[in-house]
Amino acid sequence: MKPVQSERPVTAVQDDRPGEVDFGRRVLVLRPAPAVSARISVRPLLVTVILVLAALAIGVLALGTGEFSLGPAQVIEALSGEGTRAARLVVVEWRLPRVLLALIIGVALGLAGAVFQALTRNPLGSPDIIGFNVGAYTGVLIVTVVAGNGYYAVAGGALAGGLATAVLVYLFAFQRGVQGFRLIIVGIAISAMLASANEWFLTKVDLQAAYSASMWGQGSLNGLGWAQVTPASVAVGALCVALILYGPRLALLEMGEDAAAALGVRVERVRLSYLIIGVALTAVATATAGPISFVALAAPQLAQRLTRTPGIALVPSAAMGAFLLMLSDWIAQRAFAPTQLPVGVVTVSVGGLYFVWLLMRQARR
Secondary structure, rough: EEEEEEEOOOOEEOOOOOOOOOOOOEEEEEEOOOOOOEEEEEHHHHHHHHHHHHHHHHHHHHHHHOOOOOOOOHHEEEEEEEEOHHHHHHHHHHHHHHEEEEEHHHHHHHHHHHHHHHHHHHOOOOHHHHHHHHHHHHHHHHHHHHHHHOOHHHHHHHHHHHHHHHHHHHHHEOOEEEEEEHHHHHHHHHHHHHHHHHHHHHHHHHHHHOOOOOOOHOOOOOOHHHHHHHHHHHHHHHHHHHHOOOOOOHHHHHHOOOHOOOOOOOOHHHHHHHHHHHHHHHHHHHHHHHHOHHHHHHHHHHHHHHHHHOOOHHHHHHHHHHHHHHHHHHHHHHHOOOOOHHHHHHHHHHHHHHHHHHHHHHHHH
């Protein structure tokens, strides 16, 4: 496999050599075979690698901090099966599942935000703004009243609530197709109605169920373990494979419906498929840790600004989501130690400032 690098800084023009095109940015051209080639932009690749390494570094820091403190070398020894028995117990059994879930859920939220912002072509088009998180919370409240607050009951309720909300939003927003701005407005309206219904539910259930549902509604990784890691990782992995199988269709949709249709994309069918994948990613994250706000909103935009890509890029958005949630969860654990905050409190606090800045920036444009 031989990498070839293009460094021409101008717009896309035809190269003197037949079959070669200058893309206006530095790219790596991988040719594993004479008839097969792949182009990878250098800057997005570097940004993704840096974000992944930063998220892992924070993960190692989180594994070593707490009442039982360990240095980075001791953490790595424990992860490799060496070190003391106490260190392995604390790192592998108690802390590692939380770190893995922060990374997995961060990837899911980053991808979900990227999918919805690309579909709506709007930086406000994220699942927490459109209302899928609130719908998942409604499903959890209903299940809590009917079947209790077991993990799989809560996960099923969140998944059903998120999907039902997505169907409602899609149906109300559909008018000879689905426009991104209409999808956002309808989603905000349904989200407001569901939020009122959620408050009513909390007044009607018993105190213990209301307390459990309210704590879950904050979005938290506290108390999660290996039992949640396996289903979350399998579900997110399967949805990532689905995104890979759809290839570059999302970027084509981001160019506009007419352009996508001219390039052979069946617009409504493909858009509905991406909508289902995005809702499923949101529902998996919400079912596992509760509704964690603003990660899906901020991750794609921050990744796009760092990578300087013309559109929303999925892989950098996933890496940024993992980094943001890992950092937020470490802050939630250590800001008021030994008291641990729900990670949703941190993401809302930081994300609220980002949301205000984003609204001001959109208003100036």
